[in-house]
Amino acid sequence: MKFNFLKLGTTASVLLLSSALVSAQQPTAQPEIGLNDLSSFKDPGKTWFISSGVTAELNTTNSLNTAKGSGVLVNIPTKKNHGSDLSTIAEHGDMLLELDYLMAKGSNSGVYLQGIYEIQLEDSWGVKIPLSSNNGGIYERWDDSKPEGQKGYGGYAPRQNTAKAPGLWQHLKVAFQAPRFDASGNKVSNARILTVDLNGVIIHDNVELFGPTRGANSKEKALGSLRLQGDHGAVAFRNIKIAPLPLEMLNGGQKGGNNPDPIYIDAPSNTMIRSFVDVAEHQRVVHAISVGSSQQVHYSYDLDNGLLLQAWRGEFIDATPMWHERGNGSSKARGSLTPFTKKPVPSITKLANSQSAWLTDTTGTGFRTKGYIMDTEDRPEFKYHIYGALVTDAIKALENGQGLSREISLDKPIDNAYLLLADAVDITELSKGFFLVDDQSFYLKFENSKDKPVIREVNGRKELVILLRDKLNYSILF
Structure with a gap:
């Protein structure tokens, strides 16, 4: 038997924010986005529709089988219709997001917080060393002025690959802190992804976002829509819930105390x-x-x-x-x-x-x-x-x-x-x-x-x- 031991400690810095700035970022509580129809979304494209259930073909790329009914949001792009992204009518600042998603074989999608910060969704089944472009990664930023091979930068890979097989439901929980702006509209602090929990495992912890990720649809702002990527591959969502961020979670919270170092x-x-x-x-x-x-x-x-x-x-x-x-x-x-x-x-x-x-x-x-x-x-x-x-x-x-x-x-x-x-x-x-x-x-x-x-x-x-x-x-x- 071979044992490798690793002890991890965690530190966090805390920024002081006025209560006025904090309260301005909170969304209206929306316990669950209704999926009886597409009325919660702006201008849904033709590849988006509502179903009661969905399964995948393990040997067929970009293929999902659906059933009539409601409760599941599905996107299936085709060669003729490459699909388009889907954005909520409601906008959010700080928030807790929770949802289930399901990937087709070989598929690629994403969840854009405020429409500009992407958490990657991908069929990464069996990947051993995940990158920021794999399932659960915080996607990289992009600069066309940089040399080839250096245009993408600043992404965050998940700590481990917890991705499931195509056709299996995966559970995503995100605690997000929006960027702060002063009265003149100048950004005074960056957005943060405080935690990402994928399939019961924390894969990101208190990550500072220094700017929009690649594919952002606007500049940084106090409020923005939740956006689901729809032009890369077949994907399904259910149980989409948005809630205000508890104040004690701001800036990563106060960590430490008497918790032992993990063994x-x-x-x-x-x-x-x-x-x-x-x-x-x-x-x-x-x-x-x-x-x-x-x-x-x-x-x-x-x-x-x-x-x-x-x-x-x-x-x-x-x-x-x-x-x-x-x-x-x-x-x-x-x-x-x-x-x-x-x-x-x-x-x-x-x-x-x-x-x-x-x-x-x-x-x-x-x-x-x-x-x-x-x-x-x-x-x-x-x-x-x-x-x-x-x-x-x-x-x-x-x-x-x-x-x-x-x-x-x-x-x-x-x-x-x-x-x-x-x-x-x-x-x-x-x-x-x-x-x-x-x-x-x-x-x-x-x-x-x-x-x-x-x-x-x-x-x-x-x-x-x-x-x-x-x-x-x-x-x-x-």
């Missing part, structure tokens, strides 16, 4: 750590292993149930809760987390049929964990006994960094044994052996499976199960 574990190569892992509904898995990879795709495994708990993309482990002072034994994922189950249950259970109740524990199954062995590339393969058979569970990061592969094999048959693949809000089969899971959070892909996975409803949720014979291979894409 981080990196995974420059295959890395493992034993710890408690907390899952949904405040349940703690006490015999868990988290496995990291150089592909920046990691996962946690429940040794007591032979269960794949969660996976994430980005950086590996925050061990502060476990190792700071006396600690509580738990660790946390540092990247964008994708949970696979609501609560720990046995991964394999005997069922009379595919609709029978799942066991809640391994009592009576003869379950005995046998730990793990390392393969030729130093990756763990977990082993346990259940119902008299030896199970080998090999979970590996895909070489392209786009998810995980999993192979489960039995050394002898188990009559009527089923494997739990997913426990989710919803599960949809998009095509044969290809499933979209949990409000479009991840995909499951089966190739050459002897048996068809079964979607079943349990207490208002959906489960995906499959009859387990001698061996099963599938991929998890997120």
Whole structure:
């Protein structure tokens, strides 16, 4: 096992602003922009429309499939109609912005705060070292008078790549502080992006904006529209919310206090750590292993149930809760987390049929964990006994960094044994052996499976199960 430790401290400078200047920048509270129609936007172009749902084609560039209805804002440019940007009628200064977005394969878009400062949206699935031009980046500024190769400057790359696959919903939260101007219209302080949270991870913290980014539609100002880029690729948005910025967040807030320096574990190569892992509904898995990879795709495994708990993309482990002072034994994922189950249950259970109740524990199954062995590339393969058979569970990061592969094999048959693949809000089969899971959070892909996975409803949720014979291979894409 290889551990790399990194401790980070944070400092912030605080600028004093008059209450008059601060209040002048606040927008009218707009809890959510209505997406029943396009009436919240100025002069929408023909490539923008309202839908009730949208999915993407993983193998087709710039392609989205839509359904009739409302609640989702969609833009699909074509070769004949390259599309145009879309701006809100309402204008904002300081604000909290929150929205979901979904990219088509190979697509590119952006969110322009006040119409002039761009946060890049892009299909950056699997990118290892993100740039300012990748998903979540603060786009560069531009100067045509500079020499070739130097015209673009001043962009900010995200701290890590937390981008999801095309066709999966991504969640963006931005705290923005507008530039300040005196009574004569002269700028007295620059705009700031105080935080950008992408898919649950802070990727920018208190970034000063020294001027408009490339593609700005005006000069800097106190108030401006929210602008969505529409001429680069297919994209969808939902749940767009704007709220005033709390005063305590101005200029990055007062940071410091008694918070400990974080204790981080990196995974420059295959890395493992034993710890408690907390899952949904405040349940703690006490015999868990988290496995990291150089592909920046990691996962946690429940040794007591032979269960794949969660996976994430980005950086590996925050061990502060476990190792700071006396600690509580738990660790946390540092990247964008994708949970696979609501609560720990046995991964394999005997069922009379595919609709029978799942066991809640391994009592009576003869379950005995046998730990793990390392393969030729130093990756763990977990082993346990259940119902008299030896199970080998090999979970590996895909070489392209786009998810995980999993192979489960039995050394002898188990009559009527089923494997739990997913426990989710919803599960949809998009095509044969290809499933979209949990409000479009991840995909499951089966190739050459002897048996068809079964979607079943349990207490208002959906489960995906499959009859387990001698061996099963599938991929998890997120």
